[in-house]
Amino acid sequence: MASPDPDTLSDRVRDGLERILASPDFEVTERNRRFLRYVVEETLEGRENRIKAYSIATCVFGRSAEFDPQIDPIVRIEARRLRRALEHYYLTGGVDDTVRITIPKGSYIATFEFPEIARSERAASGGEAAGTGGVRLCPPGPSIMVAPFDEEGASAAPGFARGFRRHLIVGLTRFTDLLVYGAETVQHADGERGAEGADRPVDVDFILEGSITVADGRILLETVLVDAHTGRFVWAESFDEEHHPAQWIALRDRVAASVVRTLAPPFGVIYSHRAKDIDGRPPDCLRAFEAVQLFYQYWRTFDNARFEEARRRLEEAVAREPDYAEAHACLSLLYTNASRFGLSLGKATFDPMERARRLAHRAVELAPRSSRSYHALGTVCWFSGDIEASFEALETGRVLNPHDTGILVELGSRHAVRCNWAQAVPLLQESYLRNPTQPSTYRMGFFLYHYMEGRHETALREVCRIEAPDIVYVPLVKLAVLARLGRMCEARATLGRLLAMHPGYPERAEADFRARSIHPEITAAVLGDLSAVIASAEKKVVNGLSAPAASR
Template identity: 45%
Template structure:
């Protein structure tokens, strides 16, 4: 007997016609015939005859000598058709009356009514009590391009690697192939993006073509091709490298997901921004430390936390805003100590809420650094790096901290790797390269790096331009840079020595920079007692 959710044959045929006519059903003509064949055979009661041999000879034009053990065409095309159907039902087919699906391990389709949740029925408890956070992304599985019969689990393994990498970014809600077939469930989960594509393999190279699709509109927002040679480490290493590259391109700071989401943020309405929009606004601010946005970002994050006190991501971002208010607030003063305490408290709260979030530990590392706990800062950064090796901001911060301490053997490889993996990293990390070249007397290279630093209302790019230019005899450029420093902080010359010491800059390196600043026309005398910061001594846990 048919179940109450089983549609009538007429409804199934109407749905089949709707699917094959849709622009969102991106199947080849052959796979459209494939779908029509298996649906009609099932409706005619001949589902027991739907086998690989019948499909190959009746749909794909294979001869009577077709052997499915040798030719995997049906299995490959069935996988493509299955994923194409899943994508269709995540886009224009979300509200269609009938769902046609092809269960894995079978070529026989299933038909169910797409029954929306009854009006007035209660949503899941978390949605009723808490603002939706972050971004949700579905990875239903990648297609196998070409004959991969010699590597039967390769693409599934690649899919798992990508999913595992994405879950390290705890602000993402990631769903894999196990949930993608449950169309009602994915609709309930309100999926934002679909990640799809295909893999290729040859004896010399593994590759993946990846597309990011916005579910709400069906638009393809981003796509790229990733390839790695199969060398000493073999295919497994190439697969891991490609998966890591895909994850970084998508999810790291200023990656494809950030770009796709950032257009939704309106700073003029800071208090009403959603939690995820507030975090995006913070990322926009942190790219250049735009001082004009700082207070707006703070208000937006505070409002998000007030609405949802358990939002670890917002807590970690707000912690970093308070750290910035402390470190970019001009001379270290007793008034700045309150920002330091709030930065520590918020970061620790974020870790309590989400102990496995790399972003929480990253925030605590920054708070420790300006609280004078250098060892604690490095420890938290290493924890953050272990939790998410694909977050290049963590890698760059680690390199930057080694750089200011003149630990070049550690600093430069970390910074080079971070920028190689993510050329879109904020330019502020270039200060590490500028310091490196300056310390070794390569003033032209130091100046080239300093010119790349684009930060708003922060003196350090201009400081390195002035110090490097004067050593090259470029008095005019050095003078302009000194003017830029005094425009930002008129008293910087009087507390520059204290400022560099407070930022844990290596004493010999600080002395060389201060001497160059003095030669460029900026007084670099010792800081007075009135400008000394109140020391913060965080309690280690």
């Protein structure tokens, strides 16, 4: 297919600009309408080098010639608002537009995407992305700058701060949806080039900084995470350790790993902070990364009320961000859950497990070094009955990112249902020790361990810590351990709740356990206790019915 000539494309961009400006779905101030028109026209006229914060402020916003972008952040603030408004427009009134105008982070230069040209190029190249037919509508995940740490009296540990910062960056970059920068690569907000002449990204979401003090045989290390947009201190931690010169490298690496595990995993500080704003925002304002956050909100408790919204938003995300591996992995996990829990997909007619498998393989293809891609693949394999492939995928993810506590807890859970206690328990313990905010659903592994080993009071405490009201296995195992403790009245009440949620489940329980590759010993124990509670409930009913007759 021959590409349209530049003049034709310019006309289409201008037509698209007018559609945006006339649309009620483009909700911005008149100043931001002038902002958008200015950057589009300057870009089309080949004057990209003139699109700077200073020119925007003086030509569009009416600032004086004394305007200083280092003092006045007006252009940066308005650019963020304009980007959000464009995202909203293309999710609503502009969803079918033939041209997409965006202002990617990193400069104020407009970029233009022609979806049908990109599709034609991909088709002509056998499905691979070709040329520059498309650009991302928004960066997928949060961005963080790791600033140099201040050193005070650190001469006794030469290079400690520099090595610590390097290990922070290495650890953070293992989370492939997190955009990690060093201070030397982050520009000022006006989009100017840095001192070395390298292009620099802009508008990072977080800044990680701190200080290191070496004195009196101790190392005091303080780290602070700052929200770059608001200046708020999001998280802070201090590490006060004895200083032994022969051990300072091990100390440095251990502390860096601890910081990474606290900040970067799905339920860590960064993601939790970003997720706070999601529930209160209009759905059409959600970006691809925020769709992923909806998934993690669902994943925390397997709340069925959140499932369909998370699925719909992730489907939009993979359609608009076809190279976003994290969204593919999360959507794969959702479809695996749809199959394993029998969740409704509305009018969809496809096989959810097949869809989950394709998405997981695509996630691995897009991000072969992402532990979360292998998390999705390992989960698909497990519930497809391929236990060996599942363990292989999960172990691969663990090797790729030993800081990802999510892969540790998933791997530990899989070992638990196979009664591999020597592998399961250390993995589960390590995961919750590193990240206590892990979803409580994974505590099922601890329950099974104590239940099968005869520590029934401990097992009951573990199951009571699980927050997953829609999952049948929670009341199922709770009634089982209550039966072991001889608390039949409570066990029968729990059975009643189970049957109210999932009528007829006892008849299909054995087939369900087998389909989930649960060890036969666990199956026999839990279902044996279930049968005992059912028998007790039936006897209670019979006795309740016969007692009045006897009295007569």
